[in-house]
Amino acid sequence: MALFEAKNLSAGYENGFVIENISFSLKEGEFISILGRNGSGKSTLIKALQGLLKNVSGQVRVDEKNIFLLKSRQIAKKIAYVPQIFSYSFEFSVLEIIHMGRYIHQGRLGSTSSLDSRKIEEVMNLTEISHLREKKIAHLSGGERQRVFIARALAQDTPLLFLDEPSSHLDISYQVEIYQILKRLQKEKGKTIFTTEHNINLAIPYSEKIMFLKGGKVQAVGPPKKLITRENIKKVFQADVEIRENIHSRLPEISLIHKPEEKA
Numbered sequence: 384m385a386l387f388e389a390k391n392l393s394a395g396y397e398n399g400f401v402i403e404n405i406s407f408s409l410k411e412g413e414f415i416s417i418l419g420r421n422g423s424g425k426s427t428l429i430k431a432l433q434g435l436l437k438n439v440s441g442q443v444r445v446d447e448k449n450i451f452l453l454k455s456r457q458i459a460k461k462i463a464y465v466p467q468i469f470s471y472s473f474e475f476s477v478l479e480i481i482h483m484g485r486y487i488h489q490g491r492l493g494s495t496s497s498l499d500s501r502k503i504e505e506v507m508n509l510t511e512i513s514h515l516r517e518k519k520i521a522h523l524s525g526g527e528r529q530r531v532f533i534a535r536a537l538a539q540d541t542p543l544l545f546l547d548e549p550s551s552h553l554d555i556s557y558q559v560e561i562y563q564i565l566k567r568l569q570k571e572k573g574k575t576i577f578t579t580e581h582n583i584n585l586a587i588p589y590s591e592k593i594m595f596l597k598g599g600k601v602q603a604v605g606p607p608k609k610l611i612t613r614e615n616i617k618k619v620f621q622a623d624v625e626i627r628e629n630i631h632s633r634l635p636e637i638s639l640i641h642k643p644e645e646k647a
Contacts, residue, residue, distance in 0.1 A: 392441035394431035419596035463536035484538025526557030
């Protein structure tokens with residue numbers, strides 16, 4: 384039985400649909416990455432799957448419940464979301480931001496229970512940010528901020544974790560660090576991870592499945608070994624690449640083919 388399922392989903396904004404006729408399912412404990420060019424509809428898809436867009440048609444179900452009929456608080460108990468860009472008007476501390484993830488489990492008075500405190504400590508340890516608890520979010524590096532927002536999402540204590548390009552604007556070491564944390568959450572905590580990504584080589588070793596998105600439509604879904612081919616990359620990204628086997632992971636890895644300019 385699928386934990387999460389989309390059928391014939393189309394979604395967009397006031398001027399029309401951006402994604403069309405998308406169908407797929409997520410099983411408990413899966414790690415799936417969506418790959419596609421900028422403007423292919425990756426961010427629109429991940430928003431539509433949570434009921435964040437009004438212009439939608441088709442079906443989205445979580446635990447067999449129609450997500451479009453659920454209240455935002457009900458959805459937030461099933462799906463934790465880490466968007467691509469965060470903006471805060473005030474200088475919250477790391478602890479305050481992570482505490483926001485517990486609001487959906489608190490009553491009207493919003494008092495912090497012993498369970499809330501334990502969960503906050505647990506997610507800070509998981510993301511290795513306990514030493515940052517009193518620091519203001521604006522004073523952290525990009526990688527540190529991303530770990531804080533992942534910790535906030537984990538504090539919601541949901542089975543599903545959706546992330547929109549979590550490696551954006553991070554240097555190489557932080558990109559790997561973030562994906563190592565996500566993989567650990569999948570393996571040790573049984574989280575189902577669904578992420579959009581622009582870095583193909585980063586997504587390959589961490590994902591059981593990848594989904595190619597082009598022009599708002601799914602081109603293919605499957606394991607990296609099967610889908611990462613020169614033909615598929617050319618079709619989806621309009622890029623000529625060389626495919627080789629990574630000597631460590633034994634998985635496919637791509638590199639761009641640079642053609643020298645012809646001399647006049």
